[in-house]
Amino acid sequence: xxxxxxxxxxxxxxxxxxxxxxxxxxxxxxxxxxxxxxxxxxxxxxxxxxxxxxxxxxxxxxxxxxxxxxxxxxxxxxxxxxxxxxxxxxxxxxxxxxxxxxxxxxxxxxxxxxxxxxxxxxxxxxxxxxxxxxxxxxxxxxxxxxxxxxxxxxxxxxx
Amino acid sequence: xxxxxxxxxxxxxxxxxxxxxxxxxxxxxxxxxxxxxxxxxxxxxxxxxxxxxxxxxxxxxxxxxxxxxxxxxxxxxxxxxxxxxxxxxxxxxxxxxxxxxxxxxxxxxxxxxxxxxxxxxxxxxxxxxxxxxxxxxxxxxxxxxxxxxxxxxxxxxxxxxxxxxxxxxxxxxxxxxxxxxxxxxxxxxxxxxxxxxxxxxxxxxxxxxxxxxxxxxxxxxxxxxxxxxxxxxxxxxxxxxxxxxxx
Numbered sequence: 001x002x003x004x005x006x007x008x009x010x011x012x013x014x015x016x017x018x019x020x021x022x023x024x025x026x027x028x029x030x031x032x033x034x035x036x037x038x039x040x041x042x043x044x045x046x047x048x049x050x051x052x053x054x055x056x057x058x059x060x061x062x063x064x065x066x067x068x069x070x071x072x073x074x075x076x077x078x079x080x081x082x083x084x085x086x087x088x089x090x091x092x093x094x095x096x097x098x099x100x101x102x103x104x105x106x107x108x109x110x111x112x113x114x115x116x117x118x119x120x121x122x123x124x125x126x127x128x129x130x131x132x133x134x135x136x137x138x139x140x141x142x143x144x145x146x147x148x149x150x151x152x153x154x155x156x157x158x159x
Numbered sequence: 160x161x162x163x164x165x166x167x168x169x170x171x172x173x174x175x176x177x178x179x180x181x182x183x184x185x186x187x188x189x190x191x192x193x194x195x196x197x198x199x200x201x202x203x204x205x206x207x208x209x210x211x212x213x214x215x216x217x218x219x220x221x222x223x224x225x226x227x228x229x230x231x232x233x234x235x236x237x238x239x240x241x242x243x244x245x246x247x248x249x250x251x252x253x254x255x256x257x258x259x260x261x262x263x264x265x266x267x268x269x270x271x272x273x274x275x276x277x278x279x280x281x282x283x284x285x286x287x288x289x290x291x292x293x294x295x296x297x298x299x300x301x302x303x304x305x306x307x308x309x310x311x312x313x314x315x316x317x318x319x320x321x322x323x324x325x326x327x328x329x330x331x332x333x334x335x336x337x338x339x340x341x342x343x344x345x346x347x348x349x350x351x352x353x354x355x356x357x358x359x360x361x362x363x364x365x366x367x368x369x370x371x372x373x374x375x376x377x378x379x380x381x382x383x384x385x386x387x388x389x390x391x392x393x394x395x396x397x398x399x400x401x402x403x404x405x406x
Contacts, residue, residue, distance in 0.1 A: 052163070052166050053166070053170060056174060064185075070178065071173075071174040071176070071178040075174035075175060075177075078167065079171065
């Protein structure tokens, strides 16, 4: 129960950060994607509840906050994370950095599905600006990787 | 506990349902909640303070209206003092706009034949003579000011009784011409309408004598007259209507 509460706290904090980033940076697709990596991290480290029910609810909250079509973020993130899991399962298992790869693929697929579902008519949102999702996805992941590298304990100290 | 795949399928189905039914549900629900709970945020029940406030605002507005009416009443009373003939009634007309005229333009007023105005009626203000009505429509009329070159008025100076014909000159100035040189008009004298013209009632202020000079023919005097009315700031006029209209 305590773990679930802390999980919701992390998720809603991520939703809030994502919301603030998207309203301050202007365009929905340009702001760094923070929510998907957080949900992927929680699903890998705790339980798959966060990759399914957590995604549905956090996506819905984000959609309502951003005045988007309700459910469109939930659906794109649900499908993106599920497809990313499937892709990783059919690989040989030799891929290292499972979290980073999983979050990268999930974020990319989520954004592509979001553009597909949210634009009217369907699919009309793709264009040269779609490439902006690459830096949007990479930026938070680089921070995820670089923070432990820069501030993590060295092997000598842990011994 | 259901399997991961079935939970995933159910959640994807829920997201799809949200996409299709979310907007109408949010719209209808928001409208219902808004109409039901709006009173919590926009209270209609007035407090005692707001009662006093609205009452004081109402009284202030009423006070302002009464002050305006009193001011108008004073103005109209002063205007009516010029109607010396007992068989003349007066009608107040508001200047709507000005047409482009030779000197300062004609005045279009909001009174017409429906209100009893006729062509040839004389218009005055509290300061003096304005002009004459030349054309009448059912709901409006055109007043040609005395500064127009087409208007000539028979006038007399108030102190020395010098008679002459008042006409206009360039720049909107007035000039009293053909004054008998034996008269001795003085600068600063008030110029009034005389009883000899037949069009304008006697004794209406027209202006003040500024300078006295010799007329063009050398046997008469010509007086420069400063008009009493500021024709650029006329907002209301009093239309003089005889009880028996002329033929």
